Amino acid sequence: MSMLYDGAIQDLIEEFNKLPGVGPKSAQRLAFHVLQADPDDVSALAQALVEVKRRVRYCETCGNVAERELCAICEDARRDGSIICIVEEPKDVMAIERTREFRGLYHVLGGAIDPMRGIGPDQLRIRELLGRLQSDQIEELVIATNPNVEGEATATYLTRLLLPLGVTVSRLASGLPVGGDLEYADEVTLGRAFEGRRVLTA
Amino acid sequence: MSMLYDGAIQDLIEEFNKLPGVGPKSAQRLAFHVLQADPDDVSALAQALVEVKRRVRYCETCGNVAERELCAICEDARRDGSIICIVEEPKDVMAIERTREFRGLYHVLGGAIDPMRGIGPDQLRIRELLGRLQSDQIEELVIATNPNVEGEATATYLTRLLLPLGVTVSRLASGLPVGGDLEYADEVTLGRAFEGRRVLTA
Numbered sequence A, B: 001m002s003m004l005y006d007g008a009i010q011d012l013i014e015e016f017n018k019l020p021g022v023g024p025k026s027a028q029r030l031a032f033h034v035l036q037a038d039p040d041d042v043s044a045l046a047q048a049l050v051e052v053k054r055r056v057r058y059c060e061t062c063g064n065v066a067e068r069e070l071c072a073i074c075e076d077a078r079r080d081g082s083i084i085c086i087v088e089e090p091k092d093v094m095a096i097e098r099t100r101e102f103r104g105l106y107h108v109l110g111g112a113i114d115p116m117r118g119i120g121p122d123q124l125r126i127r128e129l130l131g132r133l134q135s136d137q138i139e140e141l142v143i144a145t146n147p148n149v150e151g152e153a154t155a156t157y158l159t160r161l162l163l164p165l166g167v168t169v170s171r172l173a174s175g176l177p178v179g180g181d182l183e184y185a186d187e188v189t190l191g192r193a194f195e196g197r198r199v200l201t202a
Helices: A007-017 A024-036 A039-055 A090-099 A126-135 A149-165 A187-195 B007-017 B024-036 B039-055 B090-099 B126-135 B149-165 B187-195
Strands: A080-087 A104-108 A140-143 A168-171 B080-087 B104-108 B140-143 B168-171
Touching: A007 A024, A007 B039, A024 B039, A024 B090, A039 B007, A039 B024, A039 B039, A080 A090, A080 A126, A090 A104, A090 B024, A104 A126, A126 A149, A140 A149, A149 A168, B007 B024, B080 B090, B080 B126, B090 B104, B104 B126, B126 B149, B140 B149, B149 B168
Parallel strands: A080 A104, A080 A140, A140 A168, B080 B104, B080 B140, B140 B168
Antiparallel strands: none
């Protein structure tokens, strides 16, 4: 998109366009929204951007986003320290927290094993996980990496590494999504659903 | 989406979520992108937001975005001042400029007549347009409002208002989009294409 606006609006369009998933048309729409928006809302957004870079860091224990040494979950004494859920990214922590099913702690790896992009076990926070296993009273590790190639590779690697340490290792169930249609399930998911079928009792 | 992150990242997610077309998932993805992005890129975006509110205003003549009294187009002495293209929004100016077909000036109405949203002729920059007609040497007005209900209503209103003033009034052609498929054209567009058909000469 050529340079047709005067400086500031063109700059803003270009900056929006750099964000993931924001194409030239959306960038233009966002910039014109900003132009017409309440000045307070715009400074709030600008301020929030600056504050995130200034204040947010990663939890020294679990690798989740935090504003102090520890994240809100690691700081919470009511959480069950005997079970740790291993995820790829901080946003996975948020997804699991939304279920309200899990009351343990987390360990954020910072990604998944992906040889194509040069990410091996050494690039993930696995050493920190082994450190926690030595010092804490951990009974179970739930591997909750994504159910894709990289996530599965990471889960396999972690299982082989962790099982010999005498801790219970589990993996989130694969199967049919709730509300989904059996007819439209892909073969791998349907295969997993069979594999993980549960015997019902009267 | 409940408050699960610590302050700053949650604030940023909420601010992104206020932008048009950015839902909770996209807002979260953008916020985590910002967290991992180059600090210089993030301050550039924050700065661009502030600068747009500080520097950008509307051209006193045509209503396009500008950083001085006049926009870059009105300031350009090489543009043809005898023909004015009437559009709804500054982004329509940009769309027409991209075609490189038009070398005249613009008049931005700031919207279209839309009684459902309480926008009548008085809310648009029509008085300013009449002012320009008195002082400038204008020969033709090209109405380029959107080909939807509001744009058509605005075009009809403007035509009735402007024709008695003795100026040539034209309207952008409606018809089949170039590269489109006749089979998939809607009835109204196809009807317009018939209506506006051109007699070919050998």
